[in-house]
Amino acid sequence: MENGTLMRVSRILYRNPIVVFGGLIQFDVLSITDEASMENMFQIHRQTQMRLPQIELYVEFETVEVQNDIDIHDDKAAVDEGMNSDSEEDFEATYEAGDEDEDGDVGVEAAAENVVVYPSSSQPMDVPPFMRELDLEAMHAPEFPEYANIGIADPEDGEFRIGMEYSSRKSVVAAIRNFTISKGVDYEVYESEPRTFYAKCKMYGHGCDWLIRASLIRKKGCWKIRRYNGRHTCTIGTISQDHSKLDSDTVADAIRPLVETDPSIKVKSIIAEVQSWFNYTISYQKVWLAKQKSIANVFGGWEDSYQALPWWLSVMVQKMPGSVVQIETRPLYSGNEEAQGVKILHRVFWSFNPCIRAFRHGKPLVQVDGTHLYGKYKGTLLVAVAQDGNQNIVPIAFALVEGETADAWHFFLRNLRMYVVRKDGVGMISDRHESIRAAVNRSGDDWQPPRAWWMFCIRHIGSNFLRAFKVPHLQKLVVNIGYLRTVEVQYQL
Known part of the structure; x- marks a missing residue:
């Protein structure tokens, strides 16, 4: 003061x-x-x-x-x-x-x-x-209580003790599962309720009396082992290849640090890591599924990504002024009634401000093409690229659309012309897809001479020629013709 x-x-x-x-x-x-x-x-x-x-x-x-x-x-x-x-x-x-x-x-x-x-x-x-x-x-509570005691039995002999406490139902079930995997035994769940978990050895009554029961202690807000019969006495051997309790969820939790460090880690590398941790060699399919779950847990799933897309694009425009985003949505219908407050993503076009500015200083040439998406929701990614004075390829615009339809290409080319390729006298190179032809015709004079010249990609022409005639040496001649310069010749009749 x-x-x-x-x-x-x-x-x-x-x-x-x-x-x-x-x-x-x-x-x-x-x-x-x-x-x-x-x-x-x-x-x-x-x-x-x-x-x-x-x-x-x-x-x-x-x-x-x-x-x-x-x-x-x-x-x-x-x-x-x-x-x-x-x-x-x-x-x-x-x-x-x-x-x-x-x-x-x-x-x-x-x-x-x-x-x-x-x-x-x-x-x-x-x-x-x-x-x-x-x-x-709360001063004495663990910093992250949901992770406390996960997979932990008694550190001295690896066995449970009556009175052991866990922070949640998930942690006590994970501890029992990991114990079972490490011992090479298995159990069946006899009671699984929100406040109780009760399991017995699969050989219970046939040479093994192992059982465990854990309950929620409401006053303390924790789970406690209330009944435990001690060590397994069954003679079942260690499972050599896989374990029924080593499911994709368990593997997903175990490999989370690996996925956080390197989301592109190979499935074969994960199989080797799991084998070193649990002494089991699990199937490629199970590890692949576990990796997808772990990625979703760390970075969000497909639904979360789509929900975040409008926010992400909005932040991009705020952080990078001059960038362009155009989104088209469709209503969601439940029967014949339109759902209020819910929209379906139909198409989205975007371009970064540095890409827009880069095109102004490059060659007056743009090439467009599309590629299919093979994720959960399919669709097609449309891309426009240009070229600078050093022959470097510069991406200038992108769009997610439902497919290579005439409407989708019209949406992409209209926004490309409106926000990115604004100067006249440019050349546009593409393949001979009929949807592109229809979109060019619908665009009026945007992609027609003298504002623009539409040209075909010689690589696509050569590929189509070979597919039709199956003569490789003629294909080379067709490609060489495309690289020849056009010379104006006046003929006198």
């Missing part, structure tokens, strides 16, 4: 890392306003801590005029005096402690009940609710 003014916290911000092309990271600034926003911050940190280990917090202050500055000085002096006093009476008057237990320790519950915090009249800021409520038990 200086000259009758106080500085108080106006906003608490943190930076959310966003991975863009090439592995670069940009940051989106988000505010912390309540408990939900704090949980969201930690959730984001768990997902991004491999790339950014720290949470970056920023505090903004604002100036507050103080009326009763004498009272504030008096309050501050009283607090300072109490804090610096060596008197036992002053200390006990300031802090009320709970009763000591028989070991001389202060009872946590009693101490918590006796801590009283009165609002200070000298505090000018409105403290958010999450700063006024203290959860003393």
Whole structure:
């Protein structure tokens, strides 16, 4: 406080890392306003801590005029005096402690009940609710409770013990599954309820009495082993090739660090890693499926990606002004009724501002083509490329469409002409697809002389010629004809 003014916290911000092309990271600034926003911050940190280990917090202050500055000085002096006093009476008057237990320790519950915090009249800021409520038990909770005790039995002999506690149902089931895999045995689930998990050895009653039962302890918010019969006594041998409990979900959780580090890791490499961890060689199909699940867990699934697409494109335009995005959607129908507030992505066209500016300084030539997408939702990617003075290929525009239809090509060429290829006298090279021909004819004079000249790609012509006539040496002659320069010759009749 200086000259009758106080500085108080106006906003608490943190930076959310966003991975863009090439592995670069940009940051989106988000505010912390309540408990939900704090949980969201930690959730984001768990997902991004491999790339950014720290949470970056920023505090903004604002100036507050103080009326009763004498009272504030008096309050501050009283607090300072109490804090610096060596008197036992002053200390006990300031802090009320709970009763000591028989070991001389202060009872946590009693101490918590006796801590009283009165609002200070000298505090000018409105403290958010999450700063006024203290959860003393949370101080001793694990940082990421959903990952606590996953896959852990007793570290001494690898066996369970009655009374062992786990943070969640998922963690205790994962521990039982991993125990079973490591021991080369198997179990059957006899009871699986939201508050109980009960399993027995597959050989139960036939030479083995192994069983385990875990239940939810509601007061403590944890799961506890309530019944355990000890070691397996069955004579089943180790499964040599695969294990029924080593399913794709288990493998997906195990390989998550590998996928976070290298999403393009080969399936064969994962098989080798799983074999070294669990001593089982699992099938290619199971590992492939586990990798897809792990990628979805780390980076989001297909549905999440499509939901994030409008937001991603909007952020791209904000971070890169001058970029262009055009989206076409279709309504969703439930029977004959249109669903409100829900749209289906139909087509999207985009171009980055650096690509748009690059075309202005390159050759007046553009080539367009399409390639099929083989992901979950299929479709076609349309691309336009240009060439600079050093013969380098420069991509200038992209579109996701339903296929190489006349409507899709018209959508792409219209936006390409409107936002990217705006100068006249350009040449457009493509294959001889009938959909492109129809789109060019529908575009009016946008892709007609003298504004543009439409030309055919000689490589496609040669490929089509060979497919039709099956004569390779004639194909070479056709390609060479395409590379000859055109010479204007006047004939006198």
